[in-house]
Amino acid sequence: MAGTNRTKNSEVASGPIMVLVEPQLGENIGMAARAMLNCGLTELRLVAPRDGWPNDRAMTASSGALEVITEATVYETTEDAISDLNVVYAASARRRHALKEIITPRLAAAEMHAMPEDAKIGVLFGAEKSGLHNDDIALAGKIIEAPLNPAFASLNLSQAVLIVAWEWSQQGREVTGPELPMGHTFPAGKEELVAMFEALEDELDARGFLKPVEKRPNMVRNIRNLFQRMAMTDQEVRTMRGIISSLTQHPRKDGK
């Protein structure tokens, strides 16, 4: 990848490390890697992947998330995979008998962002069929449990990784408002907007549309409110005036 990209990724490299314990399907490992990189996470660890490593299906399913999938490291045991970490969470869909705090992915993300920058954080995910072993759960400080449909709560492995990675990546972005990309245009000035309104109202008056007269003020206000909601640019005001002119000054060419 180009240098620019690498810089962008390294900026966010302090996010959580995803640890897949005994993953079965290469497709899921690859899709997990892709989801991680989508969210700016790069460090993937695998504990005893069933089909060995490297894995062609994982490579294909990663859709080019090479810096995650080719750099993934493999361990024999969960203990080995987490030995250098400071904080470990266990992702789990079902309730365990362990007396351990359960938090949502969103709250876990908030916790991760509040930790010292140097703290190495990991999240354990279990095998597709069976989830994490109780011994793996015992290595974690807290359990991350996504509040899902209680009648159908089992997430695909790569989807579980995505939810944790996504929530981590969205922390602190909650206040992002809507954005209207306007390119080279600009929000229309009120003067040209009012001129457009008046041109339209003139055409409507001339056709007797704004009747009866005592209702006219309210009808005009409603129409102006309606067009205000479009938040038109200067270019769009010009387009709209062209539309009004075309509708009022030119007969149909098909004679209908």
Next chain:
Amino acid sequence: MAGTNRTKNSEVASGPIMVLVEPQLGENIGMAARAMLNCGLTELRLVAPRDGWPNDRAMTASSGALEVITEATVYETTEDAISDLNVVYAASARRRHALKEIITPRLAAAEMHAMPEDAKIGVLFGAEKSGLHNDDIALAGKIIEAPLNPAFASLNLSQAVLIVAWEWSQQGREVTGPELPMGHTFPAGKEELVAMFEALEDELDARGFLKPVEKRPNMVRNIRNLFQRMAMTDQEVRTMRGIISSLTQHPRKDGK
């Protein structure tokens, strides 16, 4: 599925309808259906799926999300698929030249929940390779764009569906605090906790650990704070007293 499950799902059936436009891979359709049901969404619409419908791979990948996948409806055009909807969003990963408001999945979820209960809401997702056509985008009121790693922003189709469905399902849950499932036990009363502290401190005093005397109050406070962080149950206090007794009153049996 059992009646209980169906009731649970129908409670949340007023969520957004997911509309996949020209989806290519059955696996992605199936995984999208699974992700939807995970998040309590049930209505899936397909516009001209490449490999026809029904699709065995989709069925397998849905992992039992039958009420979504078997009830999915198929349309020839996007217009047909959305004709009965009131509000339509277009999910898109890349910037378009369309002058249309762009919002995050989280903000879109907040909007959806603020709409009248009867409003039918849909979200359009494009084909795996190419995304939505510009003509499809033109049918939508707003664009949903997930803020992702700008160097690697292309989401798998089913992952994109998951993010929108997940955010919809999590609206209003932000304040969920940590939960500690305690089963039949109960948080230890302060009296038994302090008794445990005193027993431990007595053993430590007897061994000269809490020295020098002027530092003793601070050492005791530190130890008490440490153990408080465990938020012990009554049963766990009894276990800990057993551990202290064992360590102080019984010699090692291996003679080391």
